Amino acid sequence: MAVLNDEQEMLRDMAREWTKNEHPVDAWRKVRDAGQPFDADAWGAMAEMGWAGIIIPEEHGGSDFGWLSLGLVIEELGKSLAASPLVASALAASAIVLGGSEEQKAEFLPRLATGELIGTLAFDEGPRHTGLNASTSVHDGRLTGTKAFVHEASRAGLFVVLAQDGVYLVEKGKGISVSKRMLADMRDHAEIDFNDAPAQKLAAGGDDLAHKILDRARVLTAAEMLGMCQAVFDTTLDYLKQRVQFNQVLSSFQALQHRMADLYTEIELTRSAVEAGLQAIDSGFAVSEAATLAKARANDTLHLVSKEGIQLHGGIGMTDEYSVGFYLKRARVLEAAWGSSSHLRDAYARMKSY
Amino acid sequence: MASVAEPDTRADLDSFREEARAFLAENFPPELRGKNNLLSSVEEAGEESPAEKAWRVAMGEKGWGTPTWPKEYGGGGLTKKQARILEEEMAKAGAWNPIGGMGVMMLGPTLLEFASEEQKHEHIPPICKGEIRWCQGYSEPNAGSDLANLQTMAEDKGDHYLVNGQKTWTSGGQWADKCFCLVRTSRADKHKGISFLLIDMHAPGVEVKPIKMISGMSPFCETFFTDVSVPKENLVGEEGQGWTIGKRLLQHERTNLSGGGALAALNSQPLGKVAERYIGLDDDGKLADAELRVKIVDFEMRWNAFLLTARRAMEESKAAGGVSDISSILKKAGTKLGQERAELMIEIMGLRGLGWEGEGFEQKELDGTRAWLFGKATTIYGGSTEIQNNIIAKRILGMLDHQ
Numbered sequence: 001m002a003v004l005n006d007e008q009e010m011l012r013d014m015a016r017e018w019t020k021n022e023h024p025v026d027a028w029r030k031v032r033d034a035g036q037p038f039d040a041d042a043w044g045a046m047a048e049m050g051w052a053g054i055i056i057p058e059e060h061g062g063s064d065f066g067w068l069s070l071g072l073v074i075e076e077l078g079k080s081l082a083a084s085p086l087v088a089s090a091l092a093a094s095a096i097v098l099g100g101s102e103e104q105k106a107e108f109l110p111r112l113a114t115g116e117l118i119g120t121l122a123f124d125e126g127p128r129h130t131g132l133n134a135s136t137s138v139h140d141g142r143l144t145g146t147k148a149f150v151h152e153a154s155r156a157g158l159f160v161v162l163a164q165d166g167v168y169l170v171e172k173g174k175g176i177s178v179s180k181r182m183l184a185d186m187r188d189h190a191e192i193d194f195n196d197a198p199a200q201k202l203a204a205g206g207d208d209l210a211h212k213i214l215d216r217a218r219v220l221t222a223a224e225m226l227g228m229c230q231a232v233f234d235t236t237l238d239y240l241k242q243r244v245q246f247n248q249v250l251s252s253f254q255a256l257q258h259r260m261a262d263l264y265t266e267i268e269l270t271r272s273a274v275e276a277g278l279q280a281i282d283s284g285f286a287v288s289e290a291a292t293l294a295k296a297r298a299n300d301t302l303h304l305v306s307k308e309g310i311q312l313h314g315g316i317g318m319t320d321e322y323s324v325g326f327y328l329k330r331a332r333v334l335e336a337a338w339g340s341s342s343h344l345r346d347a348y349a350r351m352k353s354y
Numbered sequence: 355m356a357s358v359a360e361p362d363t364r365a366d367l368d369s370f371r372e373e374a375r376a377f378l379a380e381n382f383p384p385e386l387r388g389k390n391n392l393l394s395s396v397e398e399a400g401e402e403s404p405a406e407k408a409w410r411v412a413m414g415e416k417g418w419g420t421p422t423w424p425k426e427y428g429g430g431g432l433t434k435k436q437a438r439i440l441e442e443e444m445a446k447a448g449a450w451n452p453i454g455g456m457g458v459m460m461l462g463p464t465l466l467e468f469a470s471e472e473q474k475h476e477h478i479p480p481i482c483k484g485e486i487r488w489c490q491g492y493s494e495p496n497a498g499s500d501l502a503n504l505q506t507m508a509e510d511k512g513d514h515y516l517v518n519g520q521k522t523w524t525s526g527g528q529w530a531d532k533c534f535c536l537v538r539t540s541r542a543d544k545h546k547g548i549s550f551l552l553i554d555m556h557a558p559g560v561e562v563k564p565i566k567m568i569s570g571m572s573p574f575c576e577t578f579f580t581d582v583s584v585p586k587e588n589l590v591g592e593e594g595q596g597w598t599i600g601k602r603l604l605q606h607e608r609t610n611l612s613g614g615g616a617l618a619a620l621n622s623q624p625l626g627k628v629a630e631r632y633i634g635l636d637d638d639g640k641l642a643d644a645e646l647r648v649k650i651v652d653f654e655m656r657w658n659a660f661l662l663t664a665r666r667a668m669e670e671s672k673a674a675g676g677v678s679d680i681s682s683i684l685k686k687a688g689t690k691l692g693q694e695r696a697e698l699m700i701e702i703m704g705l706r707g708l709g710w711e712g713e714g715f716e717q718k719e720l721d722g723t724r725a726w727l728f729g730k731a732t733t734i735y736g737g738s739t740e741i742q743n744n745i746i747a748k749r750i751l752g753m754l755d756h757q
Contacts, residue, residue, distance in 0.1 A: 002666065003673045237751060252754040257747035264746055265683040272662035297659050342648075349651040354626040354641050 002275040008069050014049065015076035025231070025323045028081045037188035038155060039083045046084055047115025056093050060109035067216070071223040071278040078227025081326055083187060085118045085152035087220050092119025095160040095213045099167060099205025108158060108169070119158040121217060122147035122170075122192055123210070129339045132210045136163040136194065142175070143168055143199035146191065151337070153178055153190035160202075160213070161194065167210050168199040184329040215291035217338045219277035222291075222298035225334050226274045229267050229302050232309040232327045236260070239313055256312065263308055266301045273297040289351055296344040299335045306331040362435045370436050374443040381412040387448035410452040414483030419453025420462065427466075428479030456525070457481035457488040461534050464603040468550075468591045477552065491521040491535030491553065491577060492600065499741050501536070502544050502597060506579060508537040508551055515539075515589075517553065517582040523735065527562045527575030530555050536600045539593045548596035552588040553579070569727035570710075605677065607736050608685050625650045625695065629702045646701060653691075653698055660687050679750050686742040689732035696726035 004012065023042055031039045046052065054070040056062025074087060093112040096104055111117035125134060126148050136145025143161060150159070159170045170176065175197030181189045202209060237260060240251040250256055277294030280287045306328040310317040317324045339347065383405040402410070413419045416430065421437040423429020432440065444450065462481050465474055480486040497504040506519025517537060524533070533553045540547035553560070559582035564572035591599050626641070629650055634642050641647035663680060670678035699722055700707035708723055709715035733739045747753040 001670070003669050237753075240753070249754060254744070254747075257751075257753050258740070258743040260751055260753065261686075261743040261746040264751060265687055268680045268683055269656070269659045269663050269687060272666045273659040275666070276662045293655050293658055296655055345648060345651045345655065348655055349626065349640070349647060352624065352626045352651070352654070353639065354630055354635065354647065354650075 001271070002068065002279065004068075004072075007065060008072060011054075011065065011069050012072040012076070015051075015073040018045070018049070019076045019080045019082065023077075023080055023082055025080045025326065028083055028326065029323070031083050032186050037083065037186065038085065038152065042082055043084050043086075043115060043118075046086060051086060052089060052093075052115040053113030055090055056097065056109050056113045060105055061113035062093075062109065067219070067281040068275070068278040071220065071274065074220055074223040075227035075230070075274075078224035079231040081228070081231075081323075081330055085120065085155060085188075087224060088120035088152040088156070089115075089118045091121050091213065091217050091220060092156075092158055092160045094216050095119075095121070095167060095202060095205075095209070096169070098212055099202030099209040100169075101204055104169065104200065104202070112158075117158055118152065118156045119160060120150060120152045120156040121162075121213065122150045122153075122159045123162040123214070124148055128336065129343060131343075132162065132214060134162045134164055136161060138163050138165065138168060138199055138201070141199060142196040143170055143194045144196055146193050148191050149181055149183075149189050150192050152188050153192060154180065154188050159192065159194075161199065162210055163199075167202045167205070167213065169202060170194060170197050170199045174198070183333055185326075185333045187330070187333070189333075211288065214338060215287045216281060218291040218295035218344075219274070219281060221334055221337050222274045222277060222294040225298040225302045225331070226267075226271060228327050228331060228334075229270065229298075229305045232305050232324060233260075233263055233267055235324060236309050236312050243314075259308065259312070263305055266304060270297040270301040289348070292339075292344050292348045292351070295339055296341050296348065299341045299344070302331045303335060303341075362433055367435060367439060370432075371439050371443065374440050375447075377416065377418075378443060378447045378449055381409065382447055382449040383409055386450075389450075406452065409449075410484050413452055414485070417482050419451050419484060420458055420482045423462065423466065423478070423482065427474050428482035453482065453484040455484075455487060456490055456534075457486060460490065460603050460606045461488050463606050464534075464599060465590065467602065468595075468599050472587065473552075473590060486532060487526065487530045489524050489527045489530035489533045489555070489577075491524060491533045491537075493523045494520060495522055499738055501600075502548065504536055504538060504548065506535070506537045508539050508549060508584065510539070511583075513586055515551065515584045515586065517551070517559075517579045517584055519579050521577040521579070522565075522574070524562070524575045524577045525573060527555070527577050528564050528572075533577070534590075534603070536596050539596075543594075545597045546594045548600065549593050550590040550596040550599040551584055552590065553582065553584050557582050557584070559583075567728070568730070569724045571724060571728065573728070604737065608681070625654055625698060625702070628699065632702050632704070632706075650698060650702070653694055657691055657695070660684075660691055663687070682742065682746050682750060685736065686733075686739050686746075689729075690739065692732060693729050696722070696729050700726060 022045065027039065027042065050063055051073050053062030054065045054073065055067060057064050070090060077084060077086065089112060093109060096108050100108070108117065108119070112119055123132070123134070125136070125146060134145065136143060136147070143163060145163065147161065157172045159172070161168045161170050175195045177193045177195070179191045179193070181191055183189050205212065240256060240260070241249055243250045273294045274297070277290045280290035309324045310328060313322065313324055316322055319325070335341070386405055386409060417423070417425060417428055418430045418432070418440060421430035421432040421440055422434060423431070425431030430437070458481060462478060465477055469477070481488070492501060494504050494506060506517065506521060508515040508517045519537070521535070527533070533555050535551045535553050536548055537551050538547050539549040555562070559580040561578040561580070563576045565574050565576060566572050567574070629641050629646065633646065636642050641650070664684055667678050667680045667684060671681065703719060703722070706715060706719050709719050710723060711720060737745070748755060
């Protein structure tokens with residue numbers, strides 16, 4: 001764990017207590033069983049605690065605590081698979097902070113900070129993230145195009161859309177149709193058709209605005225994945241300490257001990273990369289490199305940990321009654337988000353000019 | 355590490371910075387600028403040049419080679435902040451610390467914690483001055499990972515111990531003046547029969563044989579003790595306390611070995627740059643071997659995550675005032691990555707990466723071959739990767755002892 005200031009420690013502890021006591025992974029199970037893709041009550045509670053405004057400037061109703069602070073909260077939420085739009089909405093807010101005019105900031109940020117407005121990014125147009133290329137186009141302030149697998153889509157009131165010539169804000173309303181896409185993680189995804197939807201450009205962010213937003217998406221998603229890694233690991237460790245076979249608890253078997261030591265090592269290496277990514281955004285130094293590294297490590301580690309979690313649990317880990325399978329299903333969705341490992345490796349090599 | 359209280363005011367630190375600058379200007383021979391070879395420490399037999407000797411003596415007298423050790427034993431007596439300033443000023447001047455070796459890394463800190471006043475006064479000042487080379491007498495032919503199985507016997511003869519037995523993998527044993535040794539003072543108990551003894555390597559009955567390794571080098575020795583008489587005052591701590599003291603020393607060793615990262619990073623170009631030279635880029639600006647490119651970038655990313663972790667471990671340890679849990683993964687992770695890097699270098703350089711000696715190779719290439727082979731030791735010594743895994747599982751994860 002990075003060395004934190006008092007403010008960050010308080011926020012982290014608050015998030016940790018809340019997820020542990022008020023919103024453990026069983027809360028997600030209930031939401032899923034009720035056939036809902038998100039948890040409205042939980043979102044209300046999060047908004048009340050100010051989490052939606054952590055990276056929003058104070059003058060626009062946020063607390064401006066920064067990205068490391070937000071990442072700490074997201075990691076805790078990742079541990080319990082909280083079905084909240086916090087990541088998506090914070091990313092939408094960051095797009096406006098980075099590229100919005102004063103009017104746009106004043107119009108949207110306060111509502112995003114209180115949680116009454118939910119935002120989300122609509123960048124990719126296919127099932128794989130292939131970079132910042134979009135066929136979506138804008139003419140006379142009207143945006144047309146199709147965005148695939150948009151996170152938290154059904155409740156979002158504001159879309160941050162990547163088009164050929166930049167990034168645009170589109171409010172829910174005329175010219176938008178949302179088609180639900182049910183993925184294995186049972187969360188809120190949809191394909192969105194924009195058909196001459198009124199759009200306003202985020203014109204103040206410079207040519208690399210989309211890239212900056214993508215960096216933030218990678219890091220924040222990696223923070224959620226780090227939380228998931230930790231949860232699967234902790235759950236598996238607890239299980240190994242309880243389960244008895246051959247008259248011994250499984251945790252006494254060296255073959256299993258060494259596998260757990262390996263997973264522990266990978267998770268700690270990943271934690272460093274994720275925290276460095278969050279800190280890079282706060283400092284503004286070498287952000288793309290740090291973000292690419294964070295997401296790639298999170299991808300590979302969560303992939304490994306989620307597989308091993310099942311195997312180490314044995315058959316019981318494959319039952320719906322146990323939570324470890326939830327993490328496996330959510331893991332693959334997030335691994336694909338904002339760049340698979342192979343995409344990220346290629347991007348990293350390009351940054352290093354080879 | 356012992357250090358004095360830190361009442362540093364801004365003015366104190368500024369004036370210390372002046373003092374450090376003045377000392378370096380006066381004492382650091384400009385011809386040694388940046389010439390430190392980290393790979394050759396005090397353990398190596400290389401001849402000291404007059405300038406090198408002058409620099410070692412100057413730093414040793416001042417105690418600044420061991421900056422935070424107490425002044426009364428020859429250390430610098432600096433606060434941590436002062437030590438950091440000294441480091442900064444040395445870096446600016448291109449100066450390096452000529453005081454090193456196992457005495458500094460392992461024995462000194464252990465003596466400060468466990469030794470008697472007399473022992474501290476006798477043994478620590480020569481370490482601070484870089485006058486004595488220490489080696490480590492731990493492993494034996496039948497006590498490797500199972501170190502506590504060691505059999506070298508120290509028999510109580512009234513005023514001295516009579517030591518008989520064999521140690522192995524004694525790093526730098528052929529150049530060492532003294533040896534800190536784990537010996538058995540009792541056969542009654544595996545762990546509580548072990549004591550921590552300081553042995554003069556020049557004493558009658560001590561014989562050292564270098565072991566030739568696959569790298570062609572002989573960095574390790576076999577050390578034989580035959581009826582070696584060791585004065586009782588060379589026992590550190592109590593009889594039977596050797597396992598506790600010895601393990602503590604290993605923590606210092608591990609902390610230093612995990613810095614293995616630093617070593618590789620230091621003399622290394624990014625792999626991508628090396629590959630560009632040997633393999634070339636295609637029209638798209640990518641390395642011409644697509645599969646190797648993926649391996650290289652994957653390695654570089656994992657390597658960078660490791661470096662970030664090493665930094666995090668340091669920051670956490672500083673903030674918490676103790677060794678952080680993740681220190682335990684550094685040795686295991688760093689050594690594995692170091693080996694992977696050496697293997698990748700060969701893959702990149704082809705047969706030029708396997709040159710043994712003679713014409714047709716750059717010195718760097720020849721060094722690489724030896725480093726690749728020597729590097730196989732890193733996951734074995736200082737507690738093998740398997741032992742590290744046991745430690746992580748038991749101490750950090752709280753998994754039951756498998757034995």
